[in-house]
Amino acid sequence: MGRLLSIVFVLISYPFSATADIAVIVNKDNPVDSISQRQLIDMYMGKYVAFPNGDMAVTYDYEKSHPLRGPFFLALTGRNESQINAYWSRIKFSGKVSPPQSFSSPSAILENVRNIPNAIGYVPADFVTGDVKVIYQIND
Amino acid sequence: MRSVFICLLLFSTTFSYSSDIDFSGFATLKAVKTDSHTAKIRETISQPSGVTKDELDFSFSSLGLQAEWHANDNVELVGQLLLKEQRDDRVNNAIKLAFLRYNLNSNWQFRAGRTGLDLFLMTEYRDIGYSMDMEHPPVEFYSIIPHQNLDGVDLQYRAPLHQGIAGIKTYWGRSKSPIYSDNDFFWNVELKSILGVAIQYETLNWLFRANYTTTKSANEHQQQRQLRDALSQVPLQVWPTRNELIESLNILDKRFTYSAFSMRYDDSKWLVQSEISLTDSNSSVLNRLKAGYITLGKRFDLDTLSFTYSLAKSDNEERVEPGPLVPLPELMQIYEAASMHSGFYQLDQYSTSVTWRRELSPTLALKLNWKHTSADHLPSAFYLHHIDQFDDPDLSFNTFTLSFNWVF
Numbered sequence: 001m002g003r004l005l006s007i008v009f010v011l012i013s014y015p016f017s018a019t020a021d022i023a024v025i026v027n028k029d030n031p032v033d034s035i036s037q038r039q040l041i042d043m044y045m046g047k048y049v050a051f052p053n054g055d056m057a058v059t060y061d062y063e064k065s066h067p068l069r070g071p072f073f074l075a076l077t078g079r080n081e082s083q084i085n086a087y088w089s090r091i092k093f094s095g096k097v098s099p100p101q102s103f104s105s106p107s108a109i110l111e112n113v114r115n116i117p118n119a120i121g122y123v124p125a126d127f128v129t130g131d132v133k134v135i136y137q138i139n140d
Numbered sequence: 141m142r143s144v145f146i147c148l149l150l151f152s153t154t155f156s157y158s159s160d161i162d163f164s165g166f167a168t169l170k171a172v173k174t175d176s177h178t179a180k181i182r183e184t185i186s187q188p189s190g191v192t193k194d195e196l197d198f199s200f201s202s203l204g205l206q207a208e209w210h211a212n213d214n215v216e217l218v219g220q221l222l223l224k225e226q227r228d229d230r231v232n233n234a235i236k237l238a239f240l241r242y243n244l245n246s247n248w249q250f251r252a253g254r255t256g257l258d259l260f261l262m263t264e265y266r267d268i269g270y271s272m273d274m275e276h277p278p279v280e281f282y283s284i285i286p287h288q289n290l291d292g293v294d295l296q297y298r299a300p301l302h303q304g305i306a307g308i309k310t311y312w313g314r315s316k317s318p319i320y321s322d323n324d325f326f327w328n329v330e331l332k333s334i335l336g337v338a339i340q341y342e343t344l345n346w347l348f349r350a351n352y353t354t355t356k357s358a359n360e361h362q363q364q365r366q367l368r369d370a371l372s373q374v375p376l377q378v379w380p381t382r383n384e385l386i387e388s389l390n391i392l393d394k395r396f397t398y399s400a401f402s403m404r405y406d407d408s409k410w411l412v413q414s415e416i417s418l419t420d421s422n423s424s425v426l427n428r429l430k431a432g433y434i435t436l437g438k439r440f441d442l443d444t445l446s447f448t449y450s451l452a453k454s455d456n457e458e459r460v461e462p463g464p465l466v467p468l469p470e471l472m473q474i475y476e477a478a479s480m481h482s483g484f485y486q487l488d489q490y491s492t493s494v495t496w497r498r499e500l501s502p503t504l505a506l507k508l509n510w511k512h513t514s515a516d517h518l519p520s521a522f523y524l525h526h527i528d529q530f531d532d533p534d535l536s537f538n539t540f541t542l543s544f545n546w547v548f
Contacts, residue, residue, distance in 0.1 A: 039300075041344055047305045048298055050246030057246075058213060064503055077344065079408045081502040082442070089547045090271040093166055094256045094264030095218050095237045098208055118213070 021125035022072050024136035025110070026051075027117050035135045041077055043120065045087065046097035051118075059100035060109045060121035068106070072122055075138045162208045168269040169544045170200040176537035179515075180524035183276050186286035188227035188320045190524040191539075199225045200541075202267055204236070216241045222267055228318055229328055236267075236289060249296045257290040257315055258338050259353055261402035261415055264288065269545035273411055275495045275509035276541070278433040278450035281415060283522050284487065285398070286317035287331060304343035311336050314358070321484070322525050330358035331396070349402040357391045357423075364389055364481060370474050378471065379464040388424035389481060396421040411437035411446060426485045428455040442499040451490035458483045458517070488516035503548060509541040 024040060026032060032051045042048040049057050062069045070081035077084070091097045103109050106123040113119045113132050120135075128134055172191045174181045180190025183200060191197040202224035209217045220237035239253030256264030266277045266288070292313015299306055315331045336353030368386050376382055400417040416432040430453050437446030459479045464471040493511035500506055518533035519525045 038344075042300065042305060045344075047342065048246065048300050054246060056213060056243065070502065077408075080499075082499040082505070083408060085502055085547055086271050086273075086505075089166060089268055090265045092164070093204060093206060093220065093268050093271065093547075095220070095239065095241075095251070096256075096264070098162075098210070098216055098218075098241075101210075 021140050022068065022075070022122050022138040023125045023128045023134045024120065024122045024138070025113050025128060025132040026120050026135055027113055027115075028131055028133050029117055030133060030135075032135055033133070037076065037136075040136055044073070044076065044100065046091055046099065049097075051120075055118055058116060058119045060112060060119060061100035061102050062109075063102045063104050066104065068122070068124065072138065160210065162210075163206070164208075165203065165205045165548050166268050166270055167203045167546045167548075168201055168267075170198065170269070171542045172197045172200055173540045174537060176534055176539075178518050178526055178529040178533040179520070179522075179537060180526070181539050182283075182523060183279060184283045184286055185320065185521055186318050188225065188318075188326075192526070200543075204267065206237070214243045216243075224267070227320070228326060229316075232316070233318065247297055247299055249298070250293070251296075252293045253291070255290050255292075255294055255311070257287050257334070258294075258309060258311065258336065259285065259287070259351060259398050260400050260417060261347075261349055261404065261413075268547075269507070269543055270503075270505055270547045273437050273444050273446050273495065273497055274435055274448055274493070275497075275507045275543060278435075278448055278491065278493075279513075279522055280450040280452035280487075280489060280491060281417065281431045281433050284429065284431075284452065284485070285419065286319055286329065287315040288317065290315055290334060292334065301341075304341055304346070307340045307342075309338045309340075311338075315355075320524070321521065322519060322527055325361075325363075327361040328359070331355040332358035336398075345405055345407045347402070347404040349400075351398070351400045351402075353398040355396050355398075357394050357396065360391045363477070364391060367474065367477050367481065371478070374464065374471065374474070378466050381462055385460060385478060389478060391423050391425050394421055394423035394425075396426065409439050411435065411439070411444070413437075424456075424482050426454070426456070429485060429487065430454070444495075444497040446495045446497070448493045448495070449490070450493075452487045454485050454487045456483055456486035458486050484521050486517070487520060487522070489520065489522070490514055500544075503546060505545045507541070507543045507545060509539075509543075511539045511541075513537055513539065 032053060035052060039052055043057055043059055049059060051057050073084045074080055088099050092099050106127045109121040109123055113121050173196055174191050174193060177193050180192050182190040189199060202222060204220060204222045206220040217240055218237050221234050222236040226233050237254055239251050239255045242250045258264060262277045265271045266282055290311055290313040294309055294311035296307060296309040312335050315334060317329055319327045319329050334355040338351040340349045368389055371382055371386050374382050398419050400415060402415040405412040414434040419429040433448055433450030435446055435448040437444055460482050463475045491511050491513045493509055495507055495509045498506045514536045
């Protein structure tokens with residue numbers, strides 16, 4: 001019983017990560033140069049997954065446990081990761097929308113954005129290389 | 141059902157040829173307790189059993205498993221199994237989703253197979269405890285309509301407007317769902333020619349939604365047929381309204397309509413959600429069922445406290461009037477049976493409930509709920525009952541629920 005209470009205490013006390021500079025990136029050949037916060041929210045909340053020019057987008061996200069995911073959604077939407085997961089469980093498990101493809105690392109997202117013309121992802125700002133295009137920046 | 145089978149066949153084929161499948165799921169571990177000595181509490185009329193007084197019940201728990209295969213940017217296959225307490229038609233009821241989704245472009249989406257039935261705001265995700273701040277969808281609003289799935293097709297159009305996203309969806313198909321009642325009553329209710337339209341407008345914080353759905357009953361319970369046969373044997377002189385009663389008890393091909401308006405506001409600190417609905421039919425079995433609820437919630441970091449008030453009232457009469465002119469025992473037996481079928485959806489009750497939700501991690505939530513229910517009468521279609529308590533029913537009772545809700 002004591003061990004169970006300890007586990008519950010640890011679970012209740014879990015911290016949220018701090019925000020770092022985050023860059024939203026697209027393929028170098030993507031004609032889009034910038035995106036508004038609302039358009040980015042619509043894409044990452046599965047409401048309307050398209051670039052401002054109307055082209056369909058392929059959104060990339062991180063696996064649920066990744067430390068960048070919570071800060072990104074908190075800065076973008078004002079909602080913590082639990083609220084985002086609850087929202088996505090509503091629309092994903094009801095079959096309305098497929099969630100973004102999830103990756104385990106920024107380098108995996110970078111690699112895919114380099115190769116997929118209509119991809120969009122986010123990485124720590126200091127991960128950005130010259131062969132992708134930054135269209136939105138979240139500053140610490 | 142054929143479309144579901146085809147979808148499953150396609151889905152199983154993908155397992156053979158592709159490893160690019162996303163697996164995910166959700167689970168609820170739930171304990172329920174009540175102080176009612178008359179009602180056996182349940183959350184939907186498709187639950188075969190209910191919680192009785194002095195027992196702690198875990199049969200509300202469930203596990204959902206979902207697989208999605210992305211053939212390309214436009215085509216996806218989705219399958220979902222929901223494992224929970226079932227008594228009949230288990231395999232069919234366990235298959236919650238099995239459909240092909242085709243995104244023509246960013247505006248148009250087409251789906252075929254078994255999808256969710258988009259009747260009300262939460263119909264499609266009412267089994268996913270983690271997805272909602274309340275412990276479970278309001279019983280008065282969601283319990284009485286068991287159908288959650290559509291075997292058919294739907295077409296959706298979405299477009300960005302100045303402030304938000306507007307969408308319209310139309311759907312067509314069939315649905316089947318079990319209904320359980322007292323005395324081992326079981327009916328696998330089939331709906332055919334389901335045709336509906338849902339209009340939605342949403343921003344980050346606001347969601348407004350309206351729905352209208354029409355359908356026809358595709359089958360009837362054998363008791364209804366036997367009752368009509370028995371009534372047809374009764375002389376008109378003894379029961380002058382016999383023919384009208386026979387017709388009103390005939391549910392086959394009768395039209396049912398569902399209308400609803402829903403709204404949700406969630407700015408991450410405050411939550412307001414409300415729905416109103418009208419369910420009607422051109423049969424005496426279900427007559428103008430009006431339901432609604434409002435939920436107010438406040439978030440405190442990892443905690444959410446919400447309050448819900450919900451109610452349901454129908455125009456169904458308790459008794460068939462007029463009855464036979466001669467009170468012979470055999471006629472009175474038929475009269476009682478006819479009254480039971482006509483009065484099945486006679487509902488008039490409201491509930492107030494408080495839910496505390498605690499985020500134990502970004503994928504695990506604990507919920508505690510206390511609900512107080514006041515019913516105009518028992519028996520009620522919402523519940524199962526201790527039949528020997530009908531002489532002294534408790535029309536006011538409490539239900540306590542503790543649940544752990546995961547997504548993975």
